Amino acid sequence: MKQVVIIGGGASGLVAAIMAARNGACVTVLERMQRAGKKLLATGNGRCNLANRRLDATYYHGARAEFVEGIFAQFGLDATLAFFDSLGVSVEEEDAGKLFPSSRQASSVLDVLRYEMTQLCVTEVCDVIVHAIQSQRGRLLCVCGDGRTFExxxxxxxxxxxSSPNLGSNGGGYKLAQALGHTIVEPFPALVQVRLLAPYLNLIAGVGIEGKAEVWVDGTLEGTATGELLFAKYGISGTAILQLSRAISEHTLKGRRTELRLDLFPAQSFDALAALLEQRIAKDARKPIDFSFVGLVHKRLIPVLLLVARVQNLQRPCGDLSRDEIVRIASAMKAWAILCFGTQSWMFSQVTAGGVDVREVDPATLESKRAPGVHFAGEVLDIDGDSGGYNLQWAWASGAVAGVHAAMLD
Ligand SMILES: Cc1cc2nc3c(=O)[nH]c(=O)nc-3n(C[C@H](O)[C@H](O)[C@H](O)COP(=O)(O)OP(=O)(O)OC[C@H]3O[C@@H](n4cnc5c(N)ncnc54)[C@H](O)[C@@H]3O)c2cc1C
Structure with a gap:
């Protein structure tokens, strides 16, 4: 019987184990944490956004993101849904095509995966760290930190x-791959909060609004996202920012001038907003300037926006505002520019960009071109997806493909 050892009991490893065992292999999963699937439990705020109805290569990134096509051709969305259906997980769709288990419990997804592994007699060994993969008499040997070996x-x-090393993944897989002769595309955090360079962040920490955000790198527009913008002492997070964080992370690490421009009124043109401000001012010209915008924007943002617009003496009646000052306030509300200072650390990032160079991996079987018999799956490869279920979809699909081929190939 073919012996398959899987290093890592995360999303990709668990599906790989099931698919390899369903195809006749004798499977052992080696996991460095006390239990498998710790990260899975944290996904989607504990609700597990396990896939997305809108699936194609454009939602993926990496030096060669089109690599995902060969894998999704073998195990696409329908196969993923059929797989989970076979385990008893039905899914429901939320906004933007996001798919969740009907239970809205990540733990239920982990439970059924582990139940299936038990049914298939997969051996799970936890608290074991694989330090090296060696070739021995035509077989492979996983050498662990405590001296144990698995053939x-x-x-x-x-x-x-x-990303999130507290949940198990700490980059150890890159060392295993490098020792086998693989190239690692420099990893950097993606889907992560952004650090900003601005003196007023303490004043607005905790404020959350809906709006549009743009990333400008050396004066060129690199990305746009609409949704939640959540200010914090260190900078900003929220759904719109997470979508843009990969570009911000990549460019700030390269030392390029990276700026966020926030639009608090994306539905209105600049001229319409300036006209609205003028109407409000005309309605009650005696109101102090800082009070005249209460009810239009979040109260705690007002003094900061007026600071950004370089408006002084805020106790003046708003009727005193010049046309130029009103234009500057409208500009602050439509294109509030803030310099980015990098991102929060690995501990806070949801996914890693970079990883094992996919040119050194067979696009059909995920077998290493450097070390025959070794396959890669999941986030260890230089593939990362947008937020919305794309990263788990990649983990399931690549895990399934690697698992099937590991069991079937001679
Ligand atoms: C907080 C959070 C929320 C997320 N939410 C979502 C979501 O809702 N939807 C989505 O699509 N994606 C989400 N993601 C991303 C998604 O969880 C990952 O992309 C996915 O889990 C990657 O699967 P993987 O199997 O490649 O790696 P992991 O799930 O990280 O699993 C790797 C496993 O390998 C083990 N390991 C590592 N090195 C060794 C070693 N040397 N020896 C033995 N074991 C080892 C680790 O302990 C770990 O258990 C989220 C991520 C985080 C951190």
């Missing part, structure tokens, strides 16, 4: 990236 015909590296 296999095929080994799957499903070790994840460097």
């Amino acid at each position: 296999a015909d095929r080994v799957l590296v499903c070790t994840g990236g460097k």
Whole structure:
């Protein structure tokens, strides 16, 4: 019977284990944490956004993101849904095509995966860190930190990236891959909060609004997202920012001037907003300037927006505002520019950009071109997806494909 050892009991490793075992292999999963699937439990705020109805390569990134196409051709959305259906998980769709288990419980997804593994007699060994993969007499040997060794015909590296190391993935998989002769595309945090360079962040920490955000790098527009903008002492987060964080992370690490421009009124043109401000002022010209915008924008943002617009003496009646000052206030509300200072650390990032160079991996079987018999799946590869279920979809699909081929190939 074919012996398959899977390093890493995360999303990709668990599906790989099931698919390899369903295809006749004798499977062992080696997991460095006390239990498998810790990160899975944290996904989607504990609700597990497990896939997205809108699936294609444009939602993925990496030096060669089109690599995902070969994998999704073998295990696409329908296969993912059929797989989970076979385990008893039905899914429901929320906004923007996001798919969740009907239970809205990540723990239920982990439970059914582990139940299926038990049914298939997959062995799970926890608290074990694989330090090296060696070749020995035509077989592979996983050498662990505590001296234990596990022999296999095929080994799957499903070790994840460097994001949220408290949940298990600490970049150890890159060392395993490098030792086998693989190139690692420099990893950086993605889907992560952004640090901003601005003196007023303490004043607005905790304020959340809906709006549009743009990323400008050296004066060129690099990305746009609409949704929640959530200010914090360190900078900003929220759904719109997470979508843009990959570009911000990449460019700030390269030392490029990276700026966020926030539009608090995306539905209105600049001229319409300036006219609205003038109407409000005309309605009660005696109101102090800082009070005249209460009811239009979040109260705590007003003094900051007026600071950004370089408006002084805020106790003046708003009727005193010059046309130029009103234009500057409208500009602050429509294109509030803030310099980015990088991102929060690996501990806070949801996904890792970069990883094992996919040119060194067979696009059909995910087998290493450097180390025969070794396969890679999941986030350890240089593939990362947008927020919205795309990263788990990649983990399931690549895990399934690697698992099937590991069991089937001689
Ligand atoms: C807070 C949070 C929320 C998220 N929410 C979502 C979401 O809702 N939807 C979505 O699509 N994506 C989400 N993601 C991203 C998604 O969870 C990951 O992309 C996905 O889990 C990657 O799967 P993986 O199997 O490649 O790696 P992981 O799930 O990270 O698993 C890797 C496993 O390998 C183990 N390991 C590592 N090195 C070794 C070693 N040397 N020896 C033994 N074991 C080892 C680790 O302990 C870990 O258990 C979220 C991520 C985080 C952090």
